[in-house]
Amino acid sequence: xxxxxxxxxxxxxxxxxxxxxxxxxxxxxxxxxxxxxxxxxxxxxxxxxxxxxxxxxxxxxxxxxxxxxxxxxxxxxxxxxxxxxxxxxxxxxxxxxxxxxxxxxxxxxxxxxxxxxxxxxxxxxxxxxxxxxxxxxxxxxxxxxxxxxxxxxxxxxxxxxxxxxxxxxxxxxxxxxxxxxxxxxxxxxxxxxxxxxxxxxxxxxxxxxxxxxxxxxxxxxxxxxxxxxxxxxxxxxxxxxxxxxxxxxxxxxxxxxxxxxxxxxxxxxxxxxxxxxxxxxxxxxxxxxxxxxxxxxxxxxxxxxxxxxxxxxxxxxxxxxxxxxxxxxxxxxx
Amino acid sequence: xxxxxxxxxxxxxxxxxxxxxxxxxxxxxxxxxxxxxxxxxxxxxxxxxxxxxxxxxxxxxxxxxxxxxxxxxxxxxxxxxxxxxxxxxxxxxxxxxxxxxxxxxxxxxxxxxxxxxxxxxxxxxxxxxxxxxxxxxxxxxxxxxxxxxxxxxxxxxxxxxxxxxxxxxxxxxxxxxxxxxxxxxxxxxxxxxxxxxxxxxxxxxxxxxxxxxxxxxxxxxxxxxxxxxxxxxxxxxxxxxxxxxxxxxxxxxxxxxxxxxxxxxxxxxxxxxxxxxxxxxxxxxxxxxxxxxxxxxxxxxxxxxxxx
Numbered sequence: 001x002x003x004x005x006x007x008x009x010x011x012x013x014x015x016x017x018x019x020x021x022x023x024x025x026x027x028x029x030x031x032x033x034x035x036x037x038x039x040x041x042x043x044x045x046x047x048x049x050x051x052x053x054x055x056x057x058x059x060x061x062x063x064x065x066x067x068x069x070x071x072x073x074x075x076x077x078x079x080x081x082x083x084x085x086x087x088x089x090x091x092x093x094x095x096x097x098x099x100x101x102x103x104x105x106x107x108x109x110x111x112x113x114x115x116x117x118x119x120x121x122x123x124x125x126x127x128x129x130x131x132x133x134x135x136x137x138x139x140x141x142x143x144x145x146x147x148x149x150x151x152x153x154x155x156x157x158x159x160x161x162x163x164x165x166x167x168x169x170x171x172x173x174x175x176x177x178x179x180x181x182x183x184x185x186x187x188x189x190x191x192x193x194x195x196x197x198x199x200x201x202x203x204x205x206x207x208x209x210x211x212x213x214x215x216x217x218x219x220x221x222x223x224x225x226x227x228x229x230x231x232x233x234x235x236x237x238x239x240x241x242x243x244x245x246x247x248x249x250x251x252x253x254x255x256x257x258x259x260x261x262x263x264x265x266x267x268x269x270x271x272x273x274x275x276x277x278x279x280x281x282x283x284x285x286x287x288x289x290x291x292x293x294x295x296x297x298x299x300x301x302x303x304x305x306x307x308x309x310x311x312x313x314x315x316x317x318x319x320x321x322x323x324x325x326x327x328x329x330x331x332x333x334x
Numbered sequence: 335x336x337x338x339x340x341x342x343x344x345x346x347x348x349x350x351x352x353x354x355x356x357x358x359x360x361x362x363x364x365x366x367x368x369x370x371x372x373x374x375x376x377x378x379x380x381x382x383x384x385x386x387x388x389x390x391x392x393x394x395x396x397x398x399x400x401x402x403x404x405x406x407x408x409x410x411x412x413x414x415x416x417x418x419x420x421x422x423x424x425x426x427x428x429x430x431x432x433x434x435x436x437x438x439x440x441x442x443x444x445x446x447x448x449x450x451x452x453x454x455x456x457x458x459x460x461x462x463x464x465x466x467x468x469x470x471x472x473x474x475x476x477x478x479x480x481x482x483x484x485x486x487x488x489x490x491x492x493x494x495x496x497x498x499x500x501x502x503x504x505x506x507x508x509x510x511x512x513x514x515x516x517x518x519x520x521x522x523x524x525x526x527x528x529x530x531x532x533x534x535x536x537x538x539x540x541x542x543x544x545x546x547x548x549x550x551x552x553x554x555x556x557x558x559x560x561x562x563x564x565x566x567x568x569x570x571x572x573x574x575x576x577x578x579x580x581x582x583x584x585x586x587x588x589x590x591x592x593x594x595x596x597x598x599x600x601x602x603x604x605x606x607x608x609x610x611x612x613x614x615x616x617x618x619x620x621x622x623x624x625x626x627x628x629x630x631x632x633x634x635x636x637x638x639x640x641x642x
Contacts, residue, residue: 055479060490
């Protein structure tokens with residue numbers, strides 16, 4: 001079984017912030033939900049409670065950046081761009097303030113439904129000049145997200161996993177790099193975030209069915225290394241499938257599509273993700289299955305790409321990990 | 335810098351320059367100069383502790399927006415002097431007051447008069463709606479309501495660093511309609527940010543006309559106080575009242591001066607255009623000529639020569 005790490009952000013942030021005096025911890029009434037309650041209690045002089053007022057928080061963070069501080073802004077990802085979008089542009093992105101936007105509960109990792117689910121955040125953030133985007137896919141990436149984010153000369157938006165997080169990798173985020181998880185020659189699979197764990201399960205089943213998978217994991221979504229992707233596209237025979245915890249417009253699927261179109265690559269592409277739809281409230285495994293974001297959906301897509309039934313059954317896919325909605329690792333039922 | 339003029343002279347100079355510019359260009363943000371000239375003059379000529387300008391008297395051309403590759407980028411804050419710890423910082427929250435703000439820089443010797451000739455010209459940094467790179471500006475405030483939040487964050491950070499310099503925000507009453515203004519006040523009060531100062535030009539005007547006919551905001555001073563600020567209400571054309579208001583003790587709270595003003599102060603013929611004063615464009619050459627002679631007489635200058 002994969003190692004599960006509990007609240008990896010909590011310790012990682014505290015360790016990083018303590019070592020860097022110009023890092024400040026900002027929270028918008030979701031302090032324990034973003035795993036910074038311990039930091040608040042132990043380092044109250046470095047913690048700024050800004051309440052449920054995200055528009056002010058964004059411009060306030062810009063002012064702190066103007067004073068030379070590097071605020072880490074903590075809230076659910078969805079609250080970092082939907083309500084305070086104007087402030088995000090004018091106070092943070094345009095002037096390239098070193099504001100670190102730590103967005104928790106990306107996509108369908110929350111059962112909170114439409115209002116809580118950041119499903120178009122990558123698309124929005126990608127189109128903002130000066131913005132960098134990072135996404136965590138495992139505990140090691142969560143543990144290294146603070147250092148990675150704080151290395152950015154400008155604003156950065158991070159999709160951060162919380163609670164009980166699997167450890168899939170043993171090396172920290174290297175900003176700008178792509179993780180090559182397998183180097184097969186039939187089909188290229190590109191994933192990020194929680195989709196990577198699903199793809200790793202599908203990959204094993206597909207390998208047993210005789211399909212050689214080349215699997216890339218992205219933690220740096222912007223800037224995106226299109227040249228590296230071109231090499232991988234050239235290395236597979238049949239095409240590419242993207243799987244993302246996000247709508248299929250403007251995210252990883254679009255990034256791959258743009259690369260293919262920009263360079264005239266003659267390879268088929270299947271984009272998996274939320275298909276021009278909102279999600280609703282439910283458990284992560286339920287939502288991933290319902291919306292076609294899981295290992296089974298990925299296997300089906302590879303079958304479509306190859307135009308061939310592979311005979312991979314449910315039993316062939318590793319057991320789905322179920323998170324209890326109520327767990328000691330979470331601050332509340334979300 | 336040594337004051338070469340009285341604050342009253344600076345204020346008159348601001349009105350004259352904005353008037354001249356607006357007559358020549360057949361329109362402009364005239365009413366903002368009428369209501370705010372005395373406040374801007376007082377800030378720059380007396381209240382703000384600013385160092386010598388660090389940017390050329392004649393503004394540089396537009397040199398690109400901030401980006402990872404535009405390494406020479408800088409804001410227009412250098413016209414307010416260097417960001418030294420002991421110096422004050424000024425944020426002009428309503429960026430459409432830029433014309434009046436530029437005129438102020440000229441009047442206090444921080445920008446050459448040629449700067450105003452570049453106003454709203456293609457390729458110029460002296461933009462119509464003050465941009466971050468425009469003279470005297472440090473942040474973008476073209477969308478109203480974000481200036482006080484930025485000032486609060488900057489002030490918190492400066493206090494944290496032990497800098498004695500204050501943060502002043504010049505505001506307008508229209509942005510009081512924005513919820514963010516109240517988020518900012520409650521934040522500054524909650525965190526005791528008392529090195530934050532604001533002066534609000536309450537001219538009762540917004541784009542659609544008189545604020546009372548667009549969205550009434552009630553008792554501004556009382557609202558600021560209930561949200562936790564120390565607020566002082568004054569006649570925004572009374573410089574002595576500004577001097578006294580700024581001395582108000584406000585431990586643990588931001589100080590907000592609510593300055594009631596007239597949008598046609600010093601240019602009374604503009605009253606005929608009330609309540610549509612946000613941006614005055616003359617309706618006919620006849621009106622333009624009438625305004626020219628009448629306002630020029632009130633401002634004590636000869637009528638402006640212009641090409642109809």
